[in-house]
Amino acid sequence: MKRLLKRRVIAAAIIAAACFTNAPGQTVIEEWGSAKLPPPPALKPATFNPAETALLVMDFTNQTCTKERRLRCATSVPKVLKLVTQARAKGVFIIYSAAVPGSVPTDILKELTPAAGEPVLPPLGPDKFIGSELEKTLKDKGIKTVVAMGTQAQTSVLHTAGAAALRGFKVIVPVDGMSADEVFPELYTAWHLATAARISNQVTLTKFDMISF
Numbered sequence: 001m002k003r004l005l006k007r008r009v010i011a012a013a014i015i016a017a018a019c020f021t022n023a024p025g026q027t028v029i030e031e032w033g034s035a036k037l038p039p040p041p042a043l044k045p046a047t048f049n050p051a052e053t054a055l056l057v058m059d060f061t062n063q064t065c066t067k068e069r070r071l072r073c074a075t076s077v078p079k080v081l082k083l084v085t086q087a088r089a090k091g092v093f094i095i096y097s098a099a100v101p102g103s104v105p106t107d108i109l110k111e112l113t114p115a116a117g118e119p120v121l122p123p124l125g126p127d128k129f130i131g132s133e134l135e136k137t138l139k140d141k142g143i144k145t146v147v148a149m150g151t152q153a154q155t156s157v158l159h160t161a162g163a164a165a166l167r168g169f170k171v172i173v174p175v176d177g178m179s180a181d182e183v184f185p186e187l188y189t190a191w192h193l194a195t196a197a198r199i200s201n202q203v204t205l206t207k208f209d210m211i212s213f
Contacts, residue, residue, distance in 0.1 A: 058150030
């Protein structure tokens with residue numbers, strides 16, 4: 001009898017615990033602290049054909065990418081500049097964008113000043129395809145691959161790279177060429193691009209020193 005009673009008490013405790021865990025109102029917010037980070041996505045070498053590739057150099061402006069405003073972005077600039085310089089020499093199509101509302105092409109960092117004929121998209125928000133002719137421009141030039149770099153990672157890089165993938169472009173994202181205020185937005189962006197349905201199969205996460213052309 002005692003043994004049966006003990007079993008019933010244990011069963012009741014288990015049920016009560018389950019009910020508490022799944023209590024009405026329990027959301028991801030309440031469970032936030034219990035979340036475990038997934039393992040990082042694998043970085044892979046990336047090779048592209050210069051004639052069929054465009055570099056998207058997004059939002060590297062005086063308002064968004066300085067040591068004072070966003071140190072992680074400022075730190076990425078030398079690597080971004082190196083790829084831009086090499087790609088330009090190979091005839092790669094390069095597109096820039098201005099960042100905050102009211103910013104203009106001259107707000108782009110001096111180191112990354114567009115060359116003659118390289119277009120600069122106006123401030124369009126996180127998805128550079130919305131409100132622009134970016135898709136038409138890329139397709140008219142026979143572009144099949146885009147290299148997405150920029151700041152903030154969770155806005156311009158995440159949404160423009162994802163939008164490009166959903167439009168059928170191959171997308172290369174050097175993780176050391178996307179920046180945010182802190183590590184987590186960059187981590188989230190990389191995870192999303194590497195795992196999201198219909199996006200991940202079009203995206204290659206890489207590093208600058210793993211890119212060749």
